[in-house]
Amino acid sequence: MKIGIRAHDFGCLPPVRLAEKMAAQGVEAAQLAIPKAIAGVESYAQVTDGLLREIGAAFREHHIDIAVLGCYIEPSLPDEAARKAQLDTFRLGLRCAAELGAGCVGTETTLFSGPEQERPAAYDILRRSVDAMLNDAAKLGVTVAVEPVAAHTLNSPALAARLLQEFRGGGLAAIFDAVNLLTPARIETQAALWDEALAAFGPDIAAVHVKDAVVKDGALAPALLGEGVMCYDNIMRWLAQHKPGVALLREEIAPETAARDLAVMRAWAGR
Structure with a gap:
């Protein structure tokens, strides 16, 4: 399994500097949201071919795989005009992913x-x-990955499985973020939830978000890996057997504790 991070958690920087910072921590893969991670870019509409070449060269030089091109939009907005604008943004993200050779575009x-x-x-x-x-992704040979979240439209393993089945063979995959599927009410029964999720869409997982959480004021709040309520034992065993090459992407990482958290991930991955 590849050990990675969400790139903009290390700052909004020029491509070479960002890649250098990640490589210095032994990062092997990243989720890259260009407007959040690359200095001077506020939207995907501003991304030029030259910038894509610069990003691609910097990441290749430092042996960092762009596992996910982050282009998180609102695909379930009821307002048609607003939703069209979101899809137009996603189309720009697909172009970037194709040029960079990203594993998928996630939302x-x-x-x-x-x-x-x-x-x-x-x-x-x-x-x-x-x-x-x-349809847009197929023209570019790009995979689309959706992330189930308990508070979102795609809120459960069963509904994620339904969506993936409806588009079976069409280039749709899943991003597995266990904390985003967890609720305070499911903490004590989380092992069953992970088994359910992996049975439902495990084979379709394109990348895994890794984070931890504690309960604060009745809701989940970020924590250092291994210091929260999350139990990754079942998940890591399943991934080691069925998805040994998948990217584990630490979200919400703090640069000052990055070495510690990445070491925990390596241990979980048996590295």
């Missing part, structure tokens, strides 16, 4: 705060958005 699926009886309508919007995203 979440929009916060869902309505009553449960409204979820089917939100899911239908998501399905139509994903169809459009995959």
